[in-house]
Amino acid sequence: VENNFNFIELGPKGTGKSHIFQELSPYGVLVSGGDVTSPRLFVRMSGKKEELGLVGYWDVVTWDEFEQQKGRNVDAVLIDTMQNYLANKSFNRGKGTHEASASMAFVGNTKHAVPYMLKNSHLFESIPSSFIKGAFLDRLHLYNPGWEIRMLKKDSFSKGYGLISDYLAAVLHAMRNDDRTSVLKDYAKFDGSLSERDHLAIRKTFSGMMKLIYPDGNMTDQEARELVDFAAEGRKRVKDQLYVIDETFKAEPAKFEYSWIRTGEIVKVETLENLE
Structure with missing residues (x-):
């Protein structure tokens, strides 16, 4: 998508x-x-x-x-x-x-x-x-x-009605022309320590997830925050491993946190595996 x-x-x-x-x-x-x-x-x-x-x-x-x-x-x-x-x-x-x-x-x-x-x-x-x-x-x-x-099991699948996969695929294919990366700035502003690749990754994940879950563009603040957190966590997981694999990335560490535009609240992002 x-x-x-x-x-x-x-x-x-x-x-x-x-x-x-x-x-x-x-x-x-x-x-x-x-x-x-x-x-x-x-x-x-x-x-x-x-x-x-x-x-x-x-x-x-x-x-x-x-x-x-x-x-x-x-x-x-x-x-x-x-x-x-x-x-x-x-x-x-x-x-x-x-x-x-x-x-x-x-x-x-x-x-x-x-x-x-x-x-x-x-x-x-x-x-x-x-x-x-x-x-x-x-x-x-x-x-x-x-x-x-x-893991996929019998109870993983719905027993109700659903969309024919070819129809759903055609919708997703058409939505590739709809770029929503700019919408992120209406909700969150990330710390300046992030690289341009970090910012791009988060914007693109946010855009894709928004098209998948909220194709009409209507979502609450809480729903938008969930997408922001998911996008940032997915990129932070990459960055955390880069610090281990390539020490040159440690020279300019990225601070994965953002300011919620509508309230000014500072939100820190962490991956689940680092919290457990």
Whole structure:
């Protein structure tokens, strides 16, 4: 529902990570992480003709079982091109610069419990080592905590009426043209220590969640605050791990707090795993 959104979810098996991206919408494609190459994803040459890869045809490209690529050699060109695309919505391949609006999602399983990861490594420990570097991870807008999601069981599904998935997918596809990132400033002002990437990540998550939950734009202050907190927490989870993985980020630490515009209240944001 949001253009150029960079998302990652890592967590236990059986929570429906792959199922959602594979079954919900015909506008998204699920690919095995081990089968992704730079030509397939971005641009491939067909004779003298350049043909756009997956990012030119889909709303979202999802890397499935991302953790299974760990230990394999990943093409350096793929990582460099990916970093440029995640940051700038464009990439240089072939003879020119290409732009695309496809969002990028990475889903995979964790191998250890959260307390173990926080004590002994970090929350990105299960992904390929080639991707565990600040330049790549800093471009992620949201780290969704898969360990907070229940495993899919029979009682997880509604027994009542619902929308046909193709209809819902068409609605979400159309809403990608509706940019609501500017709405955030009407509710919250974040601390100046946040980087521009922090601000962008929070704005884009807020915009996407607002379109999903409150498509008509009507929401109470409490409902808006829940979206702000969710967006900020998802980005803070990324930033907290960057401090562990790349010490250069510690030079300018971000203070994740905001002022609620209508009351002036200062709200501090913290991830659930750090509170427990």
